[in-house]
Amino acid sequence: MKIYDFKGAPNPRRVRVFLAEKAADVVYVQIDIFAGHNRAPEFLSKNPLGGLPVLEFDDGTYLAESVAICRYFEGIYPEPPLMGISPKDAAFVEMWNRRMELELFGPLSTALLHSHPMFKERMQQFPEFGVTQREHALKRAEWLDSLLAQREFVAGDRYTIADITAQVAVDFSQHFGVMQIPEHARHLKRWHQAVSKRPSAQA
């Protein structure tokens, strides 16, 4: 098995952090998105949508979509559990992971895509729309701060995939200047410092 990866993009990092938490030994192959290598025919034969990461199985099949790749590894390496254990627990982790995706990671990615010069040539940007997405994410970050006043991690008392999604969202937003954690959001800051200290954060 190997994973087609790109160090400079948020989605591949979700899988790298997840696999670092699992202590899974996987070979990574870099595909340079900035150089357009994910749009070359050779890569499109692996994932016709051009997205990264992609997991290549030894039988020559290809699995795309970050959370699908995480789910596969959760199945074959159940420890430590990052996607819940019982059906109810797994469902609540999925709810929180989706909320982090739909309310934070997604809007912040959209804000970046519609505002950053590096995407200007590649798509039609609507900067004002990007601003509404940034504002939406900022409101949700305040909400997340209030939740983290009551519990240690995003989905409750245990570190899960929902923390990884939120962590990667906050990190790429800070890196590209899309959003900073508000000064007064001290619970969110406490959580962000805690997840950033885990060895997996280096992935």
Added chain:
Amino acid sequence: MKIYDFKGAPNPRRVRVFLAEKAADVVYVQIDIFAGHNRAPEFLSKNPLGGLPVLEFDDGTYLAESVAICRYFEGIYPEPPLMGISPKDAAFVEMWNRRMELELFGPLSTALLHSHPMFKERMQQFPEFGVTQREHALKRAEWLDSLLAQREFVAGDRYTIADITAQVAVDFSQHFGVMQIPEHARHLKRWHQAVSKRPSAQA
């Protein structure tokens, strides 16, 4: 257990179709989104984001997010399997469900939100952005048509949650005039006719 539902919205229908396939007996309670009942304090105490559907457990906890609700029922009622069986199978179903969400359902919802008069008072619309989303979805519908030339269902030989997501996306788009299945997309049409004939399509 009961589910807060709304007959006129796409996400609640995903769960209704899923549960109809499982022959699960659940009480549905209607929350009128058009009348703003999902924004009333009583409902926001169940789901602070105001989204539907929401599953209420007998212990008074609430589970939101359509796919999280589906995952819970997949766990407690494994037959018929709609989210894969082995870890690899489950991961591929998740990939296809996410592709249907991110490439079809999502862009079509966005196109509807940014173009339809009924959302004018509720949000800032960017109609030109909506057009780009519709065009994106149409391109993906053509891709899906080419895939369905080779297999019976979205994720392969078996009906799964990925079919439900795609079916609900196509149906609400046709209903609101956002997108029709292109005339020449005969494999997509064949698939749509087949899934529409299942008793669950009435849900």
